[in-house]
Amino acid sequence: MYFEAIGAANHDLDDIELMTDRAVLEDLSDVFRGQGSMLVCHFCDDVSEIIAGILVDKESEKAWVLCGPCLRQVPLQGTLASQ
Numbered sequence: 001m002y003f004e005a006i007g008a009a010n011h012d013l014d015d016i017e018l019m020t021d022r023a024v025l026e027d028l029s030d031v032f033r034g035q036g037s038m039l040v041c042h043f044c045d046d047v048s049e050i051i052a053g054i055l056v057d058k059e060s061e062k063a064w065v066l067c068g069p070c071l072r073q074v075p076l077q078g079t080l081a082s083q
């Protein structure tokens with residue numbers, strides 16, 4: 001469902017990278033705050049949820065930010081968690 005939503009359903013999963021580095025996420029949040037905006041989950045648009053990860057499509061160079069609850073529903077999470 002989520003991969004269809006981001007248009008990545010037909011992509012090789014090797015091209016999708018999940019980034020959950022807290023330091024990177026905090027830096028990114030600071031950048032957004034500095035611009036007077038907020039980092040909001042692309043899937044649920046819930047501003048009260050803290051961003052927990054970023055999905056990066058290396059092929060198309062697109063990225064989507066995800067909150068914790070949405071991140072847990074991404075099928076990649078299980079395979080990447082062990083890395």
Ligand SMILES: [Zn+2]
Pocket residue numbers: 041042043044045046049066067068069070071
């Ligand atoms: Zn969400």
